[in-house]
Amino acid sequence: MTFPTIRPKANPGPSAGIKRPSMALKRYPGFVLENQQTGQASTLRRQALSKAAV
Incomplete structure (x- = not known):
C-alpha cells in the first residue's frame, strides 16, 4: 500500500x-x-405576521 505524498x-x-x-x-x-x-419596519412586519399566525 502506497501513501500519497503530502503536498505543502x-x-x-x-x-x-x-x-x-x-x-x-x-x-x-x-x-x-x-x-x-x-429595523422598525421589519419589527412591525414580524409582529403582524405573528398576530396573523395565531
Whole structure:
C-alpha cells in the first residue's frame, strides 16, 4: 500500500480571503436613522405576521 505524498499547503494569494469591509460608507449622516427605520419596519412586519399566525 502506497501513501500519497503530502503536498505543502499553498500560500494564499493577495486576493485570498474576505476583505475587511470599509465602514466609511456607513458614516454619513442619516445612516443611523435609516437603520432605525428599516429595523422598525421589519419589527412591525414580524409582529403582524405573528398576530396573523395565531
